Amino acid sequence: MMVSLGPFPMSLVVLLVALAIAALVARQFVVPLPGQPAIKPLSTFLDMLMVGVLAARLAFVLAWWPQYLADPWSIVRIGDGGFSIWAGVLAGLAFGAWRARNAPALRRPLLFGAIAGLASWAVLGGALLLMQQSVVKLPATELSTLDGGSTKLSAMTGEPMVVNLWATWCPPCRREMPVLAKAQEERGDVTFVFVNQGESESEIRDYLRESHLQLSNVLLDPFSSVMQESGSRGLPTTLFFDADGRLVDTHMGELSNASLAVKLRRFGAAPSSSPPTLPTKEVP
Incomplete structure (x- = not known):
């Protein structure tokens, strides 16, 4: 069972797969409107992801500020995995709601896409952890x-x-x-x-x-x-x-x-x- 896929941790791979699923589901609910520019849910989801990651990092750093204060440069080394999941999810959803406030045609795609993306992220992440736990044992070498x-x-x-x-x-x-x-x-x-x-x-x-x-x-x-x-x-x-x-x-x-x-x-x-x-x- 893989801990990583090449140079990328599997947790990042799962997140990107969930993002792709969210965008694909959202596209099924897009209703083209005459004379209106095409709705692109993927770009909105990418923005939501960026806002969520930033909020998750800031919330985690604030929660563990004494540890980061000892080495301030570690704040920008996001590879340490220091993120507050709930803060990121809530911030990303809030940004999506704000983006759709004046775009009624975007609301349904974002709603169902976000539900599908979050559900797939939780299911795939949980399945990955369970598989790793069942396969990766203390090495006998x-x-x-x-x-x-x-x-x-x-x-x-x-x-x-x-x-x-x-x-x-x-x-x-x-x-x-x-x-x-x-x-x-x-x-x-x-x-x-x-x-x-x-x-x-x-x-x-x-x-x-x-x-x-x-x-x-x-x-x-x-x-x-x-x-x-x-x-x-x-x-x-x-x-x-x-x-x-x-x-x-x-x-x-x-x-x-x-x-x-x-x-x-x-x-x-x-x-x-x-x-x-x-x-x-x-x-x-």
Whole structure:
């Protein structure tokens, strides 16, 4: 099951499919009027989408303002997935109603198109999540540790796990790494695992040393097996598993303090403690 479609996260693909469905349904309710310009529901839906995305982002940033204030540039990095869904939906619908206030012929197409688009977005998004949860499991591939041992992610259950797929050459990976490192230090009840994709031990150690990062559970995946098992086609990708090893969420792209905090809320709050480590075995 895919987490991404090429460089695009599946959540974006679902949104674009829902937009296309909304436009197609709206066209069925367009009634041409003599002497009047042709009604183009798609252009209105595109405007509604832009307004909705902007409102969703602003609402999310305001709700998590302290986290964004620590790194103001992260406000414009919308790839962190920080959006308030309800704020976006309401703003987009309100804009559509405003656009149709003086265009009676546009009202029915927008109404039925919006209903079809929102319904398809909810159904497709829910189906995608259910399929990912049923197919993407904790990978059973044996991975190497920096100290020469080996371990399997599937051997670690009993506590929530965040698996970050990354590489040193990936700028978004490097930007989000301090965020994940801080979360690993603060969330002793969650196991954070950093699975490097395709790089050598020396490259990883050099990066960690130069970046002054103290990370636990850094693993080597020289053949990018975990990416293949999870269906990811881009970096960074972060997978969130519950204590029983079931996938509960995914994120493709850079995580900010705020967006990571939202995803970790499903695991509840816990006092700080030493970060859990994966069981390893030495290579003979």
